[in-house]
Amino acid sequence: MKYALVGCGRVAPSHINAAAKNGFEIIAVCDIDNGHIDDMFSRAVPVDNENIRRYSDFCEMYDKEKPELVSIALPSGLHAEAAIEAIKRGINVIIEKPMAMSIKDADEIIRLSKEYNVKVSACHQNRFNIAVQEMRAALENGRFGKLSNAAVTVRWSRGEDYYSQADWRGKFESDGGTLMNQCIHGIDLLRWMCGDCLKRVYGATRRQHHPYIEAEDVGTAVFEFENGVIATVEGTVNVAGFDMEEHLTLLGETGTVKLGGTSANTIEIWKFLDNPEDSKDGFHEKTLNVYGNGHTSLFEDMALAIRENRAPYVDAEAGKRALEAVLAIYKSAYTGAPVELPLTDAAGIDFKDMFER
Numbered sequence: 001m002k003y004a005l006v007g008c009g010r011v012a013p014s015h016i017n018a019a020a021k022n023g024f025e026i027i028a029v030c031d032i033d034n035g036h037i038d039d040m041f042s043r044a045v046p047v048d049n050e051n052i053r054r055y056s057d058f059c060e061m062y063d064k065e066k067p068e069l070v071s072i073a074l075p076s077g078l079h080a081e082a083a084i085e086a087i088k089r090g091i092n093v094i095i096e097k098p099m100a101m102s103i104k105d106a107d108e109i110i111r112l113s114k115e116y117n118v119k120v121s122a123c124h125q126n127r128f129n130i131a132v133q134e135m136r137a138a139l140e141n142g143r144f145g146k147l148s149n150a151a152v153t154v155r156w157s158r159g160e161d162y163y164s165q166a167d168w169r170g171k172f173e174s175d176g177g178t179l180m181n182q183c184i185h186g187i188d189l190l191r192w193m194c195g196d197c198l199k200r201v202y203g204a205t206r207r208q209h210h211p212y213i214e215a216e217d218v219g220t221a222v223f224e225f226e227n228g229v230i231a232t233v234e235g236t237v238n239v240a241g242f243d244m245e246e247h248l249t250l251l252g253e254t255g256t257v258k259l260g261g262t263s264a265n266t267i268e269i270w271k272f273l274d275n276p277e278d279s280k281d282g283f284h285e286k287t288l289n290v291y292g293n294g295h296t297s298l299f300e301d302m303a304l305a306i307r308e309n310r311a312p313y314v315d316a317e318a319g320k321r322a323l324e325a326v327l328a329i330y331k332s333a334y335t336g337a338p339v340e341l342p343l344t345d346a347a348g349i350d351f352k353d354m355f356e357r
């Protein structure tokens, strides 16, 4: 699999590691800052980077290298353009979350991926966490019975040092706030587990402790699903000084599971009436950071999806659903009213003056 990476910043070592562990041929990388490329290689598993060609323009890299697969780890506001340029050249794409910053761009990526017959995967790698896979298997096997309610909380810590690393951070057009950046993985999991059929969203957001960013540092929401399930969301970067948890709870008539750890990588509670002896309480998957281990599995799945000509496990529609849920929270917070889905037209930039009105 001839593979290339676009964007060599903080998360990029997870991409290079995933490509290397899956045996991809890493042919090229692209970043406007050559120092970031050096830094990325120093933080990734050792690869023979003498023979990996470097570019500062992703279109030039696509044209000259003709990779079969690229992964995009650019600032979020650049995802759509870099993905669309790849798709139009027949290149398969893994796009970091959020897959785009507007519904229009997400729809265009989906439309073009069909027209050009390429695979697109949205990088919601936490779906591959062992604890999450266990929850999903129990759900698919009917062990929860009729679902009642669910909750996700992402309680992490990000300070001025984090936001000042790059100009795109914390702005509605290029990043969004904690719901769009840190919490979107949890929102993806919540929506997926509850049946995807999100009907109505009530949202409230605030910028409490980070006056130097444009977007929210805490957001809460209530989700109502078509199937009757209700759920709550809380995302914050206002924990004082440490990443506390990413927890996901799912309650059904015959089962209760609570996942925790810093990124839904631990099983805190596992109770099913069909087998009270079945216990997974305390299971913990070790991770090096809050990004978890899922990139490797997501890259592996993408390679198989290309080879088997099937949809990736986390496809572009899934990426759009997570984006749509966050934009619906923003819209509800902005208007002070519940928002009905589907959202046909919304973008991060629509909420630019959320806290300045």
Ligand SMILES: NC(=O)c1ccc[n+]([C@@H]2O[C@H](COP(=O)([O-])OP(=O)(O)OC[C@H]3O[C@@H](n4cnc5c(N)ncnc54)[C@H](O)[C@@H]3O)[C@@H](O)[C@H]2O)c1
Binding pocket: 006, 007, 008, 009, 010, 011, 012, 030, 031, 032, 033, 036, 056, 057, 058, 073, 074, 075, 076, 078, 096, 097, 098, 123, 124, 125, 166, 181, 290, 291
């Ligand atoms: N899946 C996850 O768990 C996870 C974790 C962290 C970040 N992310 C996402 O990954 C993306 C990147 O985040 P990050 O923290 O690595 O950001 P970053 O700012 O550290 O890295 C972005 C890189 O892109 C480069 N760049 C900017 N404009 C470019 C251009 N036009 N052409 C080529 N290179 C360009 C920058 O020089 C930088 O090295 C974001 O969308 C973020 O939301 C996902």
